Amino acid sequence: MKISGCKEENITFAEMSNEYIELVKAWVAKPHVCRWWTDSWSEEIFQDTLYKKNESFIHGSMIICIDDVPIGLSQLYFSSSSPETSLSFGECGLRFFIGDAKYLKQKLGRVIIGKLVEGIFRVTKIERIVCEPQADNWPAIISLKRAKFRDHGRVRRANLSLVRLSLPRNLVEKKLK
Secondary structure, three states: OOHHHOOHHHEEEEEOOHHHHHHHHHHHHOHHHHOOOOHHHHHHHHHHOOOOOOOOOOOEEEEEEEOOEEEEEEEEEOHHHOOOOOOOOOEEEEEEEEOOHHHOOOOOHHHHHHHHHHHHHHHOOOOEEEEOOEOOOHHHHHHHHHOOOEEEEEEEEOOEEEEEEEEEHHHOHHHHO
């Protein structure tokens, strides 16, 4: 299968565990990730290996896999665990990256995000997912917009210029039925 031919059914999510720590550390050290990934977020990833979670998509870090090959990471969080993002009741934040460079520039972002948000909305009562990539992180911004996230403009947080994007549940409800 060509990478660019990837479909939703080829994408799965694995719970973050000790077996992935070295891989995630290697990804976070790569220039295309560390440019936009904050060290404090990495600490959250490694803390997620200490706690057993009952359900996927509820809170924490997950490994993004294509055909069972780990290629990146997603992180779901709530306001209490993130001083960088201002979230309201019924909202969660989402961070993600593709760590394996051979999967970059393959138009996978929209497909991965689509499957991820569908899973979040399917098993939670979250009403809106918020993502705030840095303003110069065009690959993330474009992927989010292609996945139906709405652009709410620039915001300043912790000396960073960010773009606030969100996806309300009602835009994906048809897929959930």
